[in-house]
Amino acid sequence: MAVNSIKPIRVWLTPPGPNPWKPVFLLEELGLKYQIQSFRFDDVKKEPYISINPNGRVPAIEDPNTRITLWESGAIYQYLIEQYDTSNRLSYDTLSEKHKCNQWLHFQMSGQGPYYGQCGWFQHLHSEKIPSAIERYKSEIRRVLSVIEGVLADKPATAQWLVGDKMTFADMAFVPWNCRLSEVLMQPWDEIWDGIPHVRAWHERMAVLPSWKRSMEKRDQLMDEQGLQWNGFPKGIVSFQEYEKVIAHNAELGD
Template sequence: MAAPYPPKPIRIWVTPPGPNPWKAVFLFEELGLNYELKPFRFDDVKKKPFIDVNPNGRTPAIEDPNTNLTLWESGAIYQYVIEVYDKENRLAYDSFHERHLCNQWLHFQMSGQGPYWGQAGWFQHLHHEKIPSAVERYCNEIRRVLGVIERVLADKPADAQWLVGNKMTFADMAWLPWNFRLSEVMLLSWDEVWEGLPHVRAWHEKMAALPSWQRCIEIRGRLMEAQGLQWNGVPKGIETFTEYEKKIAEGEDTTALQH
């Protein structure tokens, strides 16, 4: 039996509902790295011990005892893991142009996907009042950003339907966890989500079928159930995220509301 790599497991702090923690776990799973999950409730992201790990109080964050580095922000975690633990360039390139192009797409994911997808989900499901113009704006931005990827993929050969070069890289993988939730974010059927985006759909579904991603979904499901969470991350027994935040601020134990 092969020795674990790296020798000491890397701790990944996760709150189960959001996409970004699974962005990190997906990379660890695909590379087959030695890691341990530290799952905890969203109620505690601004409390010790996690606030000492990430002063911004958001997951994911990692603690790597092999290098004595603690790191937060999913994009920074991606770049670190690729540099330190993907020595064979399974999910990256060592060539100059491709290396920088991968980072370009990663930064576009962080600036162009995460904020717009997140705001669309917020105004669609979690805001205390319905603001149709806000929902429309962010859903239009989702379409615009996906349209950028569609044009890029459509111009590539059939055997190279990836953002950079002719193989899946971390630049592709970073997009999957947020795209995986588009049906619920936009309140559309899966076919409606991908209307006019055949290349993006095929690209997404190739990654969604990977065993590494399927393991992520299975782990996430178990953690969501263990924490008594609804699909949107709000505990069972609480109707809105605003109500959830209020109860957290008041110090109420929301676990009692799950039953």
């Protein structure tokens, strides 16, 4: 299927979180047409979105070219690559490399995303500070980063990617959460990368890509349109508990 003949893929998202920007980044890098269906976090468990994703989490996509609706960012990645990266620009068709890309994608979904998310929750959103929980998830973040550091450090200088000698979707999947490291760990950007220089260089090679910059420009625009702060709270809201009360109040007014 020629790129010019592909109908735009609809991406359902709420703009604050990292996961919605995984498919946008990939769509931008693949040069595919897409439309963003942006909505408020308050509505993730309401119609029409709950019919798109009964789990009530973002992102989800609807592809009119195949009539497929998918949720879970990892499943979306595998689908977009299989369906549209026919030239293997961001993937491989060789047995070992193909499955190693999927291996790293699963590591991102089972390791990076959950641990970063839990650390962010206990740092910023939980109703009370629990130092042991914060330290646990900070340690897990360090462990995840050290795994990647060890792999990249063993690679030749000309092939500093997770699989093979080029950037793949497996590398790209880590970018949205790694861009949040300073907020998640509550540390200066330069301090975060102490002892993991290969991870920093790997991440920053992708963070300067035009496709990622365009993705973040769209995020900034959508955040501004919804009147949101950097952490996803509406302006004037200082805690997740306060935000929950606002959501409940708005739901009562809607009824």
